Amino acid sequence: MTFTSFKNARIVRSGWLQEGGRRLDCNPYMSGALEARDTLKQLKVRKDALGTLTKGHAGGIYNGPMFKRNYVGSAEYGVPFISSGSMLLADLSTLPRLRRLDAESGRLSYLRLRPGMMMISCSGTIGRMTYVRPDMDGVWSSQDVLKVVPNPELIPSGYLYAFLSSRYGVPLVVSGTYGAIIQHIEAEHIADLPVPRFGATFEQEVAHAVDAAAAERVAASQYRRAALDLFQSKIDWSEHVSFIASAPMASTLRGRMDAFHYSPRVEAGRASLASSCGARLGDRVETVFEPNRGSRLKVTDPAFGVPFLSSSSVFELTPRAEYLVSRSLTPNLEGLLLSDCDVLVPRSGQLGGIIGRAVLPLPMNVGQAGSEHLVRVRCHFLSDAAYLWAVLASEPGYWALVGTAFGSSIPSLDSSLISELVVPWLPEADRTEIAMLVSKAVTAQNKGNELEAAAVEWLEEKVRKES
Template sequence: MTFTSFKNARIVRSGWLDEGGRRLDCNPYMSGALEARDTLKRLPVTEKLSAVTARIFHAGREARLWVSDADHGVLFMGSSDIRVADFSALPLIAKRQVERNPLFTLGSGWTLITRSGTIGRMAYARPDMAGMACSEHVLRVVPDVGRIPSGYLYAFLSSRYGVPLVVSGTYGAIIQHIEPEHIAELPVPRFGPVFEQEVAQLIDAAAAERVAASKHRRAALELFQAKIGWSRDSDSIARAPMASALLGRMDAFHYSPRVETGRASLAAHFGIRLGDQVERVFEPNRGSRLKVTDPAFGVPFLSSSSVFELNPSAEYLVSRSLTPHLEGLLVSDCDVLIPRSGQLGGIIGRAVLPLPMNVGQAGSEHLVRVRCHSPQDAAYLWAVLASEPGYWALVGTAFGSSIPSLDSSLISDLTIPWLSDLDRQEIGALAEKAVVAQNKGNELEATAVALLEEKIRKES
C-alpha cells in the first residue's frame, strides 16, 4: 500500500511536530492550520489576536432559567443558532439571570465562534443581535475598534486562513473544545486602514442587509396576522375535546388549544384548501445519496436544517447522473420548504423560502415542497404557513410519538386564507424583499472574505 492509497493523507513536516510540542493528534495537521500559519508568516505585518481585541470570553456554565413571557425574558441563542436567519423561534431566558450574569449578553460587531462540539462555525453579531443572550458554548471575540475594524477582524477569522487556525486549537477526544487562550496568539494580518476599512464596510453592509431581511420578514408576518385578525387568547395546552371529535385521530397534540385556534383562524377568512391553490404538495422520493467531489458532475445538496441558516450551503455534492429521483430533489423558486420530521418545537413545520443562490440545488427528501404556481404565490403562502397560526396548524398535523412527522396529503388538506389580490401582493412583496436582502448580504460577505483572501495570497 502506498501513500497515495489514502484518500485524505497529508505529509507532515518534522519541524511542525517540534513546534507543536510533539503533538500527535491529527487535527492541527489535517485542518490546514500550519499551511495557513506559514502563509501568514510571510506577510509584512501581523499582530496577535489578543493585541487587537478588547476581550475574548464565553459566558461560563450555569443552569438556565427559561420563561415564556417576553416581558420577563431575553432571546437566547444556542451554538447552533448563531447563524440562523430568523430569530422568531428562539427561546427566552429569564431577564434576571442575564442581569445577574451579563456575560450572556451579546454586543454588535463581535465575532461569534462555536467552541464545543462542531467547532469553528462563525457569525458576525449584527445590530439586531445586540442585547440577546448567548450560550456558553460560543466564544465572543470583542474587537478593540480603536486598533482594528470589527468587520475586518471577522472577515479574517472566517476566511480560509482564519478558520483552520481557530480549529487547530481544539482539544478533547470525544467532545472537543476551545478556550479563549487557545486562539489569543493567532496572527492577524494588517494591511493598512484603507484596505481594512474597505473589507469592514462590506461586512457591515452585509449585516445591514440581514437586519433589513429580518425586518421585512417580521413585517410580512405581522401584516398577514393583522389581515386575518389573529389573536392568541391563551397559552394553555390542555383541552377536553368531545368524544365525537376523536373519530379521525386520537393524539392529544392535534386537539390542543393552540393548534385548534390556529386552524380555525386560517379557515375563517376566505378559506380554501391549500392543495387546490398550488401546483402540488409533495415529499421527494427517498434514495441513496451518491456523493461526488467534482462540481462538473454534482449538484450541491442542502439538508433540512441548513435552509434556515443565513447562508445556506451544501456540505457535499450528489451525482447529477446517478442520484435516484434527482429531479424531485431540485429546489424551485416556486417552493415553500417545510421540514417534515423532528421534535416538536424544533424545525419541524417551520416554513422557509429558498434563496436565489439555492434555487436549482438539491434539497433533502426531509423537506416537504409546497410547489406554487409562481414565486409571488410562494412568497404569500410562506407568510401564511410561517405565521403563528400557520405554524400551529401545520405542526398540528404531525403524527408519531417518538419522532413526529408531517404528511404531504395532510398539509394539502389544510384550509388557508386566500386574501384579495392586493393583500396577497402586499404581503408577498415584503417576503420577497426579505429573500433579496438576505441573498444580497451573503454576496457582500463573500466578496469581503474573497477580497481579503486574495490580498493575503498576493502579499505572502
C-alpha cells in the same frame, strides 16, 4: 497500498511535529492550519496577535460559565438566548428566552451580545462563526459560544471578522481544538493568532462590506416580521391563546385521537386560517410532495455533483451544502432539486424544533439538491410561494401545520395532510402586498450573503498577492 489510496491524505512535515510539541492527533495537520500559518509568515506586512486587538471582559475573548438554564415564555421576564446550534440562524424570532433575572445577574450579564462582536462555536462543531448584527443587541449567548470583542480604536470590527472567517483564519482557529469525544477550544488557544494588517484604507473597505451585509440581514428580518404582522392582521389573529388543555367533543375526533391535534393553540390556528377566504392548500399550488428517499452517492468533483442541503442548513444565514451528490447516479435526483417556487417545510423532528417551520430557498440555493426530509409546497408562481410562506410561517400557520404531525417518538408531517390544510386565499391586492415584503426579505438576505462573501474574498486575494 499507496499513499494516494487514502482519501484526503496529506504529508505532514517532520518540522511541524516538532513545532507542535510532537502532537500526534490529526486535527492541526489536516485542517490546513499549518499551511495558513506558513502563508501568513511570508507576508511582509505587520501582524498583530488577536489578543492585542480585543477589549472587554477577560480581555475581549471569552465564553462563559456552566449554568442552569431557566426558560420562560414572556419577553417581559426573559431575554432571547442563543447557542452554538442557533447562532447561524437567519430568523432569531424562535429563540428560547432565558429568565431575565438570571441573565442580568452579575454572573451572566457579560454574556449579552453587542453589535460588532463576533461569535465562534467552541464546543462540539468547532469554528462556526457569525458577526453580531444590530438586531442581535440584547441577545444572551451560551457558554458554548466564544465571544471576540474587537477594540475599534485598533482594528475595524468587520475587517477582523472577515479575516477570522476566511480560509486563513478558520484553520488557525480550529487547530487549537482538543478533546476526543466532545471537542473544545478556549480563549487562550486563539489569543496568539496572527492577524495581518494591510492599512487603514483597505481594512475599512472590507469592514464596510461586512457592516453593509449585516445591515441587509437586519433589513431581511424586518421585512419578514412586517410580512407576518401584516398577514396576521388581515386574518385578525390573536396571540393570546391559552395552552391549557381542553376536552374535545367526541363528534370532532374524526379519526385522530392524539391530544396535540386538539390542543387550544392548534385548533385556534386552524380556525383562524379557515375563517378568511379559506381554500384547500392543495387546490392553490402545483403540488405538495416529499421527495423519494434513496442513497446519497457523494462525489468530490463539482462537474459531476450537485450541492446537497440538509433540512437544518436551509434555515441558516448562508445555507451551505456539506457535500455533493452525484448528478448521474443519485436516485430520483430531479425530485430533490429546489425550485424558486418552493416553500420548504421540515417533515420530522421534535415539536418546538424545526419541524413545521416554513422557509424559502435563497436564489443562491435554487437548483441545488435539498434533503428528502423537506416537504415541498411547490407553487405556480414566485409571488404565490412568497405569500404562502407568510401563511405557513405565521403563528396560526405554524400551529395548524405542526398540528397535523403524527407519531410519538419522532413526530412527522405528511404531504397529503398538509395538502388538506385550509388556508386563507386573501384578495389579490392583499396577497401581493404580503408577497412583496417577503420577496424583499429574500433579496436582502441574499444580498447580505453576497456582500460578506465579497469582503472575505477581497481579504483572501490580498493575502495571496502579498505572500
